[in-house]
Amino acid sequence: MAIDVRVPTILRSYTDGQKAVEATGDTIAELLTDLDAKYPGLLARLVTDDGALHRFVNVYVNDEDVRFLGALDAKLGDGDTVTILPAVAGGAVLGGAVAGGAAALS
Amino acid sequence: MLAIDAAILEAIVAHARRDHPDEACGVVAGPVGSDEPARHIPMENAARSMTFYEFDSHEYLRVWREMDDLDEEAVIIYHSHTATEAYPSRTDISFAGWPQSHYLLVSTREPEVTEVRSFRIVDGTVSEEQVRVVNATVDSMAVQSYMFGQSPATVDYECRA
Structure with a gap:
């Protein structure tokens, strides 16, 4: 089944600038795999x-x-919509655990 | 450069002071492409922490959909640091996922003076920018207790009223 997927600005470089794309799958994992086949590189960002x-x-x-x-x-x-948003988080904590994350979405 | 209305800046600082010593966070929406922060939306810090903030995921989706419906975008994404300077931490840089937004940081570490600085964070690179307060009225001279990232001489007050 075709699922409508909303893509945030920061990931649109993978979707030829498209704000919404279609993909298929019975689970999120299948959907993301299908998306990656159409828009290579997207899966590794997610x-x-x-x-x-x-x-x-x-x-x-x-x-x-x-x-x-x-x-x-x-x-x-059928008819579900999937929305992807970059998490908005941060803070003063010095976090080695999350270092290098910018590359995760950009 | 970030141009921000004095009343909105005051509301952001008041939010940061209210939630101190926890970090406060929120957005200021504006028409898409305008670069004009117009609608202040204080957000819940789902982490409720003195050293970390995170938008509540449901509130985040709701607010972003509402902005979409109104042809708005997040012109400013702000949060406070409550014991350190108003400069993006490594964590802030790691998470920064809206390259077109101004990342406004407010430090409430000093009780009398609020430090306010603004940045662009793109591909892990931080660029500080000037903050210009517009519509500052004579009787809201509380603005003078704000300390911006640049020398005071570069802070330009424009009174339209």
Whole structure:
């Protein structure tokens, strides 16, 4: 089934500047794999080498954050809309744990 | 350069002071492409921390959809540092995902003086920019207690009223 995917500005370099694209899949993982086939490089910006959703990105199915729906295993149905937003976070903490993250989305 | 209305800047600083010692965060929306911050939207810091902030993911989606419906974008994304300077930390730079937004930082470490600085953060590179306060009225001289990143001589007050 075709799922409408909303892409944030920072990732549109991968989608030929398109704000919304279509992809197919029964789960978020399948959807992102299909997206990556159409727009190579996108997957690595969203999923870590360990196969988990990146800390630097929020992914929603309709109104719900996929972190509450099983993350990459979140199920998709006909007519669902997936929205990708870069996480807005930060702060004064000196975080070695998140260093190098800018490259994750840019 | 960031041009910001004095009343909006005061509201941002008041938000930062109210949430001190936790970090405060929010956005100022404006018409797409205008570079004019017009609508202040204080956001919840889902981390409720003195050293970290994060937009609540549901509020974030709701606010961004609303901006989309109104043909707005996030002209400013702001947050406070409550014990350190108003300069992007490594964490801030790691997360900065809106290259077209002004990243406004407010430091509330000093009780009497609020440090306000603005940056662009693009591909992990930080560029500081001048902050110009517009529409400052004579009786809101509280603005003078703000310390900007540049020398005071470069802060240009423009009174349209």
